[in-house]
Amino acid sequence: MSLDVSWVLSPLMALPGVTRGVVLSRDGLILGGSADVTTETGERAAAMTSSVLGAARALCDGLSGGSEGGVVDIVISADSGYYYIAPAGDRAAIVVAATGAVNVGALAYEVQLQVQKLIKALDEASAARVQGVRT
Template sequence: MDSHSASGRVQTKGRPLALDVSWVLSPLLALPGVARGVVLSRDGLILGGSADLTVEAGERSAAMTSSVLGAARALCDGLSDGVDGEVVDIVISAGSGYYYIAPAGDRAALVVAATGAVNIGSLAYEVQLQVQKLIKALDEASAARVPGARA
């Protein structure tokens, strides 16, 4: 099974994604030290990924990232007595580098893997810029599917 289309975008089960937002990762992948990334829906479905990512790795990463975000939301909500359940970002430090996770509104998120050489401050800044673009793109796609809705 070919996991990539001619444009280098991730495909699932041999079909292109219904909404492929892989473009949101391009500026992040251009940063020194950033290796790959995945864009996912809140329920853990892959919406996009870096070109070198296999379908299986992308789907696994999306599902696990969704679980991590759910656990982080529950933790924040529980420890703040229900006052602060919002997660802005999660940074996982691992032996090989970092995994940076950022929710994109209430419908999506992205995760990038980076080596220890990455400038984590620059990465955080760039991720938040891309998150805002992703939220806007998802809002526009949603409005386009709703009859009579305007962007």
């Protein structure tokens, strides 16, 4: 995908305590990043986040016997703050870094709002690529 969806991060970057964000494809390619994320940092974060999501899906599937739904979000608590990961359907995900001062509940809510917008944008971009479909 060559679609730049960095815009989805703007509302998240406005939250107190959020420092960086990356949007990635399911296979770990960077689709967008916050202004201070270099290409190298974004690519590394995208690849690692894709791996974390894959491991989380496998863990949930393995422990639930395959009866549970998909991963909704992952919150990593670290000495430096929080890392919040949310899949956006089966094609993408958002990951944001935040300080320990962030309101995790507000962050979770806002990320899920942006996930829905990202899913819609990716669906529209896919439909536009299908011959004969106009959006």
